[in-house]
Amino acid sequence: MKIKCFLLGSLMVLVMLSVAMAQPTMNYGYVQTFENGQVNWTTGLVTAKGIGAPPATAVNMAQARAMAVRAATVVARRNLLEVIKGVQIDSTTTVQNYMVTNDIIVSRVQGFLQNSQVLDIAYMSDGSVEVTVGVSLRGGLADVLLPKTIPFGTKIQRPTRLTPSAPQVSVPAPTAPATPTVPTTPEVQKPRMEEAQTQPKPQIVYTGLIVDARGLGARPAMSPKIYDENGQEVYGSAFVSREYAIQQGMAGYAKDINKAKTNPRVANNPFIAKAVQVKGKARTDLVINNDVANQLRSLSKNQNFLEKCKVMIILD
Structure with missing residues (x-):
């Protein structure tokens, strides 16, 4: 019995160590922490936790745990709503500001949260239960949260395939017989230096954009904008279709620029730009x-x- 207990204890220690070692790898992205949860702006996953206690009226341990899980899930989803309310939509509007203006938005958001996924259940020694729930900030929820008033561009136009027309047949006009000429040795033409120098260089193909905004105190948002120094917009909602913004998110965020370069969103050859300033109230x-x-x-x-929307922004 002592040997079994020792082996079981050793196994639990190894499991805990492996989880601790894997944690930094899992959370390498940019994670914004709130009081009751967090937003991973690299993956778009919003998570929150809730704790539930077993009721005194439970008839057995199984019922007590089931009721504690149910109570913890309710609390976790309520906390998830609070986290989402704190998300910045753009430089002036949070989700909470937007929800206040429209009861339909409130009910639709709550509908998404009622169906949020239970990611983890932890049973405590005192009988209480901690439940972690999560929902993606992209897809259907993004369609609800991105206001219809945001000016998005149109869908990307694909080149149309031209239908070949019927060939035209022309009758050649009669010509006079050609005068025979004496064959000469063909001359090899050398390219002129001017022509060789004026040939355009092939354009490098980039797979995305990385903007390094470290050291400026910038913050993440669902619909960020990038300007030049004259205040002219270089990237924003007007440059993308709403469909791409909903499914991909306007931009991904990260802390490590080297890991961002390998992110599928912008790999394999991203264009890298350095931000020189931040704008906007938020x-x-x-x-x-x-x-x-x-x-x-x-x-x-x-x-x-x-x-x-193949854009990554690096924040502190």
Whole structure:
């Protein structure tokens, strides 16, 4: 019996150590912490916890635990609503501000939270239970939370395939017989130096945009904007379709620029820009150098990584 207890205890210690070691890897993204939960702005997952106690009227241990889980789930989903209310939509509006203006939005958000996924159940030694619930800030919930008044662009236009027309048949006009010429040795033409120098260089293909905003006190939002130093918008809702913004999110956030480079959102060859300033009441909008802004405008004429929301922002 002592050997079994020792082995069981050792196994529990190993499990706890493995979980602790895996935790930094799981949370490498940018996580915004609230009083009752957190938002992972890299994955878009919003989580919250709730604790429930078993009622004194329970007839047995199984019923007590089931009722404690139910109570903890209710508390966790209520806390999840509070976390979502604190999410910044743009530089001036939070989810709570937006919900106050529309009762329909309130009921739809609550409907999503009632169906939020139970991610973990922890049983405490005193009989209480801690439940963790989560919901994605993208997809259906984003469709509810992004106001219809936000000016989004149109869907990305795909090139249409042209239908070949019927060939035209022309009758050649009669010509006079050609005068025979004496064959000459063909001359090899060398390219002129001027022509070789004026040939355009092939444009580098970028797979996304990373904006380094560390050291500026910037904060995350569902609909951030990027400006140049003259106040002209370089990236924002007007540059993407609403469909992409809902499914992908306008931007992903991270703390580590090297890990952000390997994120599927922007890998394998992202364009990297340094933010020089933050804008907006909530400090969610960024300003980049004019020269860099002009490079992005030039790239966007032939490349669509901005239209597809392939943007990562690095925060402290």
